[in-house]
Amino acid sequence: MRWMWIDAVTAFEPGHRMVAVKNVSLAEDHLHQHFPGRPIMPGSLMIEGFAQTAGILVGATEGFREKVILAKIARATIEQDVVPGQCIRYDASIERIDSAGASTRGTIERMDHRDGAWVRIGEVEMMFSHIDQNRAGVAFPEENFVFGENFRAILQASGLDRFLAKEPHGR
Amino acid sequence: MPTKPQESPTLPMARPEIESGVREVLCDALGVDADDVVPAARIKSDLGAESIDYLDIMFRLEKRFTTPDRPFKIAQGELFPENMLSDPTLVENGKVTDKGMTVLKERMPHVDFSTFEKDRNVANLSETFTVKSLIEFVERKLKA
Numbered sequence A: 001m002r003w004m005w006i007d008a009v010t011a012f013e014p015g016h017r018m019v020a021v022k023n024v025s026l027a028e029d030h031l032h033q034h035f036p037g038r039p040i041m042p043g044s045l046m047i048e049g050f051a052q053t054a055g056i057l058v059g060a061t062e063g064f065r066e067k068v069i070l071a072k073i074a075r076a077t078i079e080q081d082v083v084p085g086q087c088i089r090y091d092a093s094i095e096r097i098d099s100a101g102a103s104t105r106g107t108i109e110r111m112d113h114r115d116g117a118w119v120r121i122g123e124v125e126m127m128f129s130h131i132d133q134n135r136a137g138v139a140f141p142e143e144n145f146v147f148g149e150n151f152r153a154i155l156q157a158s159g160l161d162r163f164l165a166k167e168p169h170g171r
Numbered sequence B: 001m002p003t004k005p006q007e008s009p010t011l012p013m014a015r016p017e018i019e020s021g022v023r024e025v026l027c028d029a030l031g032v033d034a035d036d037v038v039p040a041a042r043i044k045s046d047l048g049a050e051s052i053d054y055l056d057i058m059f060r061l062e063k064r065f066t067t068p069d070r071p072f073k074i075a076q077g078e079l080f081p082e083n084m085l086s087d088p089t090l091v092e093n094g095k096v097t098d099k100g101m102t103v104l105k106e107r108m109p110h111v112d113f114s115t116f117e118k119d120r121n122v123a124n125l126s127e128t129f130t131v132k133s134l135i136e137f138v139e140r141k142l143k144a
Helices: A043-062 A149-157 B015-030 B051-065 B082-086 B098-107 B122-128 B132-141
Strands: A008-013 A018-025 A068-078 A087-097 A103-112 A118-130
Touching: A008 A043, A008 A149, A018 A043, A043 A068, A043 A087, A043 A118, A068 A087, A068 A103, A068 B051, A087 B051, A087 B132, A103 B051, A118 B051, A149 B082, B015 B051, B015 B132, B051 B132, B082 B098
Parallel strands: none
Antiparallel strands: A008 A018, A018 A087, A068 A118, A087 A103, A103 A118
16 A cells, blocks of 8 residues: 555645545455444544645645755644545645745645535645754765655646656755 | 815834734744744744745845835845855854954844853854744834
8 A cells, every 4th residue: 555645736826725526435455444334444644645735835835845844733633534435635725835844734624426516524734844844953875765756647647747857856 | 274284105114013014924834833933932943933934034024024115025034044154264173253243244234143142152152043033024124
């Protein structure tokens, strides 16, 4: 299994907003543990899905040259369950970004194919750190280990590969 | 009959309003109770701020105190000393030099360095950042 918690990017306004979707499927092993006989998408993985959406948005702002690390979940609420067959939508916006990091916020929505309506089920506020600019001054390896093949695959599948830097690993 | 001059919408914000704005920012950024956000509370030791929280506090202060006619932008190193202390002329053997103290006081007039100055140990610098220093920072910046 790959650590990919979004399936496709459906909207992208560079520097401002990214929207991504995830289809929840019974083929996902983890749902059978969470919980046996009653599969529910874990809230922690929805937060990860939001983080991947917002992280790509923040990374794209600097052409994926900065290493963008989730540094803080300032707030996260998820008020309803998501079950297999339903679809999740993460809508993330940048509140503020500078050389040290970015603050983002947005919503988590759920769609059930039986009625096709999107319902807001959660809200998230998240901070990302540009770790090469971290306050502690610790040096990190040059290779950009954050935006690896998985992220490139999502962007390529979403027709957004034009936003990938030609040489994402170098400065 | 002479008309009363209208109040300017850009009048400087009153101190209680600044205090409540700073309290709101710290409650949201650090998840602390409003009752704990007293002027003498230290951002790190008393309110539990970690390194990313300083950036969060900075961004939230900007948002809270920006008005339609005036942006409130904080430059890097303006509110907290950031990486300034890696400069060897400002810090020597873990202690802030005379030059370092001058620079700190000049760049951060919102901070009370009187206790810190007694031992100048860099490790204790974060102890100087209190709720009061944030209030002073906002007040000075809004007046500038």
